[in-house]
Amino acid sequence: MDIISGGVTAAKGFEAAGAEANVKYKNRKDMALIYSQIPCKAAGVFTSNVVKAAPVLWDKNVVATSPYVQAVVVNSGIANACTGVKGYEYCKQTAQSTATELGIPENSVLIASTGVIGMQLPIDKITGGVSKLARAKERSEYAGTMAAEAIMTTDTVSKQVAVTIEIDGVTVTIGGMCKGSGMIHPNMCTMLGFVTTDIAISKELLQEALSEDIQDTFNMVSIDGDTSTNDTLIVLANGMAGNPEIVSKDENYYKFTEALHYVDETLAKKMAGDGEGATALFETKVIHAASKEDAKILSKAVICSSLTKAAIFGHDANWGRILCALGYSGVNFDPENIELFFEGENGRIQIYKDGAATDYSEEEASAILSEPEVRVLVDMKMGGAQATAWGCDLTYDYIKINADYRS
C-alpha cells in the first residue's frame, strides 16, 4: 500500500467541487459535490440515533434500493435534522435539482448535511449552490480539497487521505475526506465521511467491508459523547481501476479491506485530533483484555472521561482519573493487577502497577502529556484482545464554541 496525496478525487473518474451557497455561513464555501463519471456501487453506514436527519433517511433508502449512485451533495451550516416533513421534501428537491443539473437519475444522488439542528434549509440557496457545483466540478486534487473545505463546520483543518494498492497488476486507488469536530461519538459511523475508490467490487462486499471496518475506526472515536443525528459514511466504488470485480473474500478483498482500514483509521484520527477546541489527539490502547468487546469498552471509557480530557489539556498526569474511568466502564477486573503506561515520542513510562503509583517522574509524565498526540497504554493482563480508541482533550475553546454555536 502506498500513501499518496489527495482525497475524494484521487481515484479514477471522480470529480468534485466546493462552492459558496450562503446556506448559513457567509464568505466561505458551504456546499460540496462528489461526482463519478460513471455510476458507482455504494455502501453506507448511518447514525444509530433514533432522531435521524432527513438526509440520513434519504440516503438509507437510496443505498438500500438504488443499484447505483453517481453523486453526493453536501451542505454545512444546517443539519436538516428535526425538520419534519418539510425537511425531507427539501432533500428530495435537492436530489431532483442535482439530477437535472448532472443528467443522472434522482435516485442516484446522495445528500448529506451538517450544522445546526432544527432549522429549515433555505432551499433556493441550496438549489443555487447545486448549479454552481455542477458548473465547477472537475477531476483534480484541487477540486477534492475545495470539497473537503466546504463540508467543515467548527473543524479547523480539512481532512483528506488517499492510498493506492495493486490488485492483479492494476493500481487501485482509495481516497476519502471527512468532517467532524463536535457532536462526535459515532455509533455506526462518523459525522460525515466520504470514501471514493475505483476498485471493482460487488455491492454486498463493499457494504460488508465498510460495516466491519468502522467498528475499529470511526466507532472508536469520541469527542464529546454526543452521537449526532447526521452521522453518515459513504463509500463509492466505480470500478474504473479495471481489476477483475471482487466477488468473494479472496486475497484481493483483504488487500482492499486493509487499505480501506488505513483510510478510515486515518480519517477517524484526524477527526479526533481536530475535536472542537482540542489541542491534542488522545489515544488509549488497551491490551491483553479478556475480549475484544471489553477492550473497546475500556478504551472508549478513558477517552470519553471529561475529567481525564481536562487533565490532558492541563498536561497534568492525573492518572487516577484513568483508573476511575476504567473502573466505571462496566468491565470487571482486578485493579491490583492491571498496569498503566504513558507513551511519548521518547519512549514509554510506567505510571501504575500493583494497585498503586510507581515512582515515575512527574516532569517526564507531564512532558508526554504536552505532546500533540497523547498515548495511554493499559495492560489488563487478562487475555489476548486489544482495542484502540481516539479522542481529544477538553478545553476552554470547546466551551466557547458550544456555548453559543448558533450565533
Add this chain to the structure above:
Amino acid sequence: MDIISGGVTAAKGFEAAGAEANVKYKNRKDMALIYSQIPCKAAGVFTSNVVKAAPVLWDKNVVATSPYVQAVVVNSGIANACTGVKGYEYCKQTAQSTATELGIPENSVLIASTGVIGMQLPIDKITGGVSKLARAKERSEYAGTMAAEAIMTTDTVSKQVAVTIEIDGVTVTIGGMCKGSGMIHPNMCTMLGFVTTDIAISKELLQEALSEDIQDTFNMVSIDGDTSTNDTLIVLANGMAGNPEIVSKDENYYKFTEALHYVDETLAKKMAGDGEGATALFETKVIHAASKEDAKILSKAVICSSLTKAAIFGHDANWGRILCALGYSGVNFDPENIELFFEGENGRIQIYKDGAATDYSEEEASAILSEPEVRVLVDMKMGGAQATAWGCDLTYDYIKINADYRS
C-alpha cells in the same frame, strides 16, 4: 413533614466537628467527624466502580458485618483510592485512632475520603486530625456546619438539609450533608453523603429504604459522567426519638421513606447545582414514557450531554441537542410524536412539536435558560412513567478546575 434548619446534628444525640488537619489543603478545615452518643443502625450504598477506594472497602465491610456504627471520620484533599495495601492499612489506623479517642469499638467507625486519587494519606496528620475532632465535637447546629464545610473539595457551598416528621406522637428528625462537585455521576450513590436520624428502625428496613430511594435521587444526578471511586452514602439511625421501632413496611415506614426521599433529593439537587464550575442547576423531567427505566435513561441522557450543557451555559436555546441526546439514549421512540418544553419561573413554553420547532420566541427561551434553575420537560406521549434527572451547565470554570486540579 417540616423542613428545619441544620444538618447531621439536627437529630437527637448526634454530635459533629470540623477541623484543620492539613491533609493536603492548607488554612481550611479538611477533616470532619459525625458521632452519635449511642450506637446506631447503619445503612450504606457505595460506588459501583470496579476501582474502589480503600475507605469504601472498609465501610462496606463494617456496614455488612458490624451490628452498630457510632462514628464517621471524613477527610477531604486525598481520596485514598488506588493506594494498594498501604491505603487500606491507613484506613484501619484511622479507625483505630478514632476508636481509642472516642472509647468505642474499632468496627463501629466508618471512614470516608475525597480528593486526589493515587496519593497516600499523611497518616500522622490524619491521626492528629482525629484527636482534634474528638476534642471539638459537640451537639450544635454550628458543629454540623463545621463538618459540612470540612468535607468540601471544589464545592463552592456546603450542603445540608434537615426535616422532622411525627411518628406515633413523637417527633423524628432526619438531617444530612453531602459534598460533590466533580467526578459526579453516582452509580449506587453519590460522592459523599451522610444522613443522620433519631428514628428507631430495623437495620434491614433502613438499608432497604436507602437502597430504594437513591435510585430516584442521587443516582439521577450527573455533573460530568465520571463515576467516582469513592461514592459513599451512609445513613445512621440511633433510635433516640423514642418511637416504637419500625420493623415492617407499615404507615410509619412510608412516612420515614417520604422524609428520607426529601432529604436525599434536596442534597442531590444541591450537589448538581454546585457542580464544578456550574452557573445553573439543569433539571430534565421526562413524562409519559413507556417505562420508568426508559424515563430515567432519557432524562439522564439529556443532563449528561456536553453540548446541551454548554448551550445552557451560553443561554442558547439550542434545543436540537436535547432531541439529539434523547435520540442516542438507547430508548426507542417516534421523534415526530414527542413534545419539548422549557419551564421557567414565569411559566412554560413549548419548543418542539410534530417533528419540528414551534414558533417560540428566542428571547423568551433564552430568558428561561438564564435562570439559576433551568428546567426541561419532555413529553414522550407513550405511557405513564416519569423520571427527573439533575445536572448542571458546562463552563469555562469546569475546565479551569480540572485542567490542573492536583496543584
